[in-house]
Amino acid sequence: MQPGNWNAITDVPGVRVGHSTIIRGSGPLKVGKGPVRTGVTVIWPHDRIFEEYVPCGYQSLNGNGEVTGLVQADSLGILGSPICLTNTSSVGMVYDAMLSRFPPGDFPAIVPIVGETWDAFLNDVEGRHVHAEHVFEAMNNATSGPVKEGCVGGGTGMMCYEFKGGIGTASRRLTEPLQKYRVGVLVQANNDPRQVLRIDGVPVGEEISNLMPEPEEASGLSSILMMVATDAPLLDYQLDRLARRAAMGLAKTGSNSRNSSGDFVVAFSTSNHISRSDFWNGKTYSLQSIEQFDINPLFQAASEATEEAIVNALFMATDLEGRDGHKVYALPIDRVLKIMERHRRLFRPEEEKKVARF
Amino acid sequence: MRVFDLIEVGALKAVLVEEWNAPPHRYFLAWRSLGDFRHVIGLPVVQEFATFSSPIFFSPVPLLGKIYNAGLTLGHGRSHDMDIDMGWPPLCIGVEGASPDLPENWETKLLDGIKSPAGKGNAQEVDGYLLQAIEAGQTSVYATNAPLLPRQLLRLCQISKLPFSVAFATGNRITRQKNATPVQLQAVSESQLQKLIASYH
Numbered sequence: 001m002q003p004g005n006w007n008a009i010t011d012v013p014g015v016r017v018g019h020s021t022i023i024r025g026s027g028p029l030k031v032g033k034g035p036v037r038t039g040v041t042v043i044w045p046h047d048r049i050f051e052e053y054v055p056c057g058y059q060s061l062n063g064n065g066e067v068t069g070l071v072q073a074d075s076l077g078i079l080g081s082p083i084c085l086t087n088t089s090s091v092g093m094v095y096d097a098m099l100s101r102f103p104p105g106d107f108p109a110i111v112p113i114v115g116e117t118w119d120a121f122l123n124d125v126e127g128r129h130v131h132a133e134h135v136f137e138a139m140n141n142a143t144s145g146p147v148k149e150g151c152v153g154g155g156t157g158m159m160c161y162e163f164k165g166g167i168g169t170a171s172r173r174l175t176e177p178l179q180k181y182r183v184g185v186l187v188q189a190n191n192d193p194r195q196v197l198r199i200d201g202v203p204v205g206e207e208i209s210n211l212m213p214e215p216e217e218a219s220g221l222s223s224i225l226m227m228v229a230t231d232a233p234l235l236d237y238q239l240d241r242l243a244r245r246a247a248m249g250l251a252k253t254g255s256n257s258r259n260s261s262g263d264f265v266v267a268f269s270t271s272n273h274i275s276r277s278d279f280w281n282g283k284t285y286s287l288q289s290i291e292q293f294d295i296n297p298l299f300q301a302a303s304e305a306t307e308e309a310i311v312n313a314l315f316m317a318t319d320l321e322g323r324d325g326h327k328v329y330a331l332p333i334d335r336v337l338k339i340m341e342r343h344r345r346l347f348r349p350e351e352e353k354k355v356a357r358f
Numbered sequence: 359m360r361v362f363d364l365i366e367v368g369a370l371k372a373v374l375v376e377e378w379n380a381p382p383h384r385y386f387l388a389w390r391s392l393g394d395f396r397h398v399i400g401l402p403v404v405q406e407f408a409t410f411s412s413p414i415f416f417s418p419v420p421l422l423g424k425i426y427n428a429g430l431t432l433g434h435g436r437s438h439d440m441d442i443d444m445g446w447p448p449l450c451i452g453v454e455g456a457s458p459d460l461p462e463n464w465e466t467k468l469l470d471g472i473k474s475p476a477g478k479g480n481a482q483e484v485d486g487y488l489l490q491a492i493e494a495g496q497t498s499v500y501a502t503n504a505p506l507l508p509r510q511l512l513r514l515c516q517i518s519k520l521p522f523s524v525a526f527a528t529g530n531r532i533t534r535q536k537n538a539t540p541v542q543l544q545a546v547s548e549s550q551l552q553k554l555i556a557s558y559h
Contacts, residue, residue, distance in 0.1 A: 077509040177538035233540045237408045237508045282547040284505060288540035292407055
């Protein structure tokens with residue numbers, strides 16, 4: 001499948017992404033002072049999400065983490081706010097900030113979705129440096145078009161396969177019969193040990209045993225958040241199904257979703273806008289849904305885009321030094337390309353033609 | 359006025375929404391279990407697609423496999439080339455403690471009942487929607503012609519205190535579409551749902 005224009009979650013029309021990145025200080029950890037390597041990323045499903053809800057589903061692969069609003073996704077099957085991604089200890093503050101942006105008098109209130117991963121290796125996570133102003137900054141600077149990846153927003157202090165990780169995104173245009181729709185994925189990647197990393201099936205993690213985080217006794221806590229958007233009309237239970245396929249994309253990068261992980265997928269469809277008043281107080285409202293027999297291109301797209309979003313997080317991140325001089329190295333791209341070539345995963349144009357003939 | 363017919367042959371029961379083998383279609387359905395209740399066949403498909411397309415059978419627990427097999431045989435005119443919508447397994451729910459002795463020719467009687475339901479079952483009307491409920495062994499069945507979505511049906515299931523419950527809605531009749539055309543659906547609002555759920559109590 002081919003990527004969309006930006007190869008980003010923003011290829012789904014209406015979806016906007018904004019980051020607030022907080023990088024401040026260096027040297028020894030002083031809780032409450034820093035060093036700070038964190039932030040928040042906000043995904044708007046569409047501009048009027050507070051007024052017009054969209055169907056939402058999810059999958060918890062391993063639940064050692066927090067994503068608020070999943071009980072609401074279970075009972076109501078809707079998303080009624082932007083999605084926020086941040087660090088573990090900042091969930092409450094971000095949740096509180098998001099609530100303050102809800103329409104006045106909005107009751108019963110929708111629960112915002114705020115997800116987290118643990119950036120304590122680089123960041124003064126217990127200093128809780130993400131505040132309402134950062135949430136509002138990320139909300140306000142959210143745009144469509146290209147999405148910044150790597151050490152930005154909620155992904156600023158994250159590690160992925162013990163390289164520098166963070167935010168990654170990718171998208172796919174669907175194939176027939178759903179060719180007019182797209183799937184986009186954005187991940188906050190902070191997951192898994194080095195040795196299991198695979199890129200396009202190649203055991204890259206086994207081949208790069210150096211460039212480990214310094215010092216090597218890195219925290220074993222690791223997680224990944226995967227946000228899936230589509231403009232294909234899907235209902236909540238179908239979005240649960242889509243979320244499960246995103247997990248397969250994670251598996252293709254080598255992850256086994258470890259015991260200590262909080263690995264969650266949240267999936268939403270922007271096609272059905274349900275007005276707040278109809279949802280709560282009307283008699284009925286209308287929806288559309290792709291039939292199950294036509295759904296396979298969506299599954300493939302969710303899996304492919306998730307896999308690539310994780311790889312993109314690795315490719316776009318840069319070396320980062322954090323608290324107590326802890327250092328995490330970026331994926332050495334030149335070495336990876338050589339490894340891929342040796343495993344015959346990279347083709348020069350003339351070789352591509354040869355392969356195509358078969 | 360009813361949402362479904364109830365067919366009874368000895369200890370066997372079948373909940374029938376409409377003529378079986380009608381053109382391929384499905385309705386939304388949800389289920390939930392409590393405690394150690396486990397005597398159900400045909401659930402994975404319901405779980406994956408949140409829909410069903412056959413009668414719902416109730417049988418003594420020891421006969422569950424036989425009834426499932428009979429359900430496949432009687433209902434769907436199965437063939438190697440059948441449409442996948444016609445091949446969905448029936449949902450068969452066990453009744454603990456029911457006598458496994460069935461009347462002679464029970465399969466014929468069951469099929470006759472499905473072909474010509476006697477019209478047993480009553481529904482109440484609330485806000486223009488029909489609501490119908492029965493208890494079969496350890497299972498509650500809730501049905502409505504209101505357009506409830508799967509998660510809304512799950513919340514209906516949750517009002518039951520019995521070990522197993524199913525809820526289905528006929529307000530959205532889902533048929534296979536051509537050219538990936540989306541299915542047009544309706545859903546009730548939260549306030550309407552609360553009213554319907556309260557009416558079952």
